Amino acid sequence: MALTSETLRELLIQYIGFDVGPEEAERLRPLLERQMERMRELQALDLGGDDPRTMSYIADRRLTGAPK
Numbered sequence: 239m240a241l242t243s244e245t246l247r248e249l250l251i252q253y254i255g256f257d258v259g260p261e262e263a264e265r266l267r268p269l270l271e272r273q274m275e276r277m278r279e280l281q282a283l284d285l286g287g288d289d290p291r292t293m294s295y296i297a298d299r300r301l302t303g304a305p306k
Contacts, residue, residue, distance in 0.1 A: 241274075243267050 243263040251257050258266065 241267060241271060246270065 243260060246267050247257060247260070247263045250263070
């Protein structure tokens with residue numbers, strides 16, 4: 239379902255109690271759609287079950303004082 243500018247205006251009124259007007263809603267709509275796409279990409283990665291304490295990261299030797 240595509241997000242229309244009118245729907246965006248209604249959501250803003252409902253959740254923050256402010257009407258941005260049709261021009262501003264049209265300007266904000268592509269930004270919100272891009273944010274929603276990024277959220278879908280992150281959800282597709284399914285990182286929810288990973289424990290950050292058990293994940294491998296690149297060791298930054300500058301922080302540990304380890305010899306180079």
